[in-house]
Amino acid sequence: MITKRAILILFLFAALVSSIPHPNLQKREKLGFVATVLFNENDIKGVATFTQFSSKVCRATVQFNTGFTSSNDDIYTFKAGNHDITPNNFIVKPPGIAAFRKDFTSFTCKSLVGKKFTVKRGNKVIGEEEIKEA
DSSP: OHHHHHHHHHHHHHHHHHHSOOHHHHHHHHSOOEEEEEEEETTEEEEEEEEEOSSSOEEEEEEEEEOOOOSOGGGEEEEETTEEOOOSSOOEETTEEEEEEEEESSSOSGGGTTSEEEEEETTEEEEEEEOEEO
16 A cells, blocks of 8 residues: 555656746746848848847857858958847858858847848948848
């Protein structure tokens, strides 16, 4: 009889513990806001994603498949609203670029929604689209 009670108590304890959400997971659910911008018109095609990685870090992930005609990475700039998000080094393999990731602490991802994401080659805008909530 004690064995059955012990098993029942252990089962109830396991059920109770597994039904309580882990505090770190609750905190993480409040984070994770995502904003995106899709370039799918004209000569430039690609995507940029902004994910609120932590309460202080907005992570940008950017990749383009077409629209980059020069392999010189110094002539390209990327802006999200008024924020320059151009990485120090990134790989340009015409017609596209390798994906890059960069973290920012000076703004939140949510603050970018409704602003423009602009790609320039020199002084010429080669792509500009609105950043939207995913």
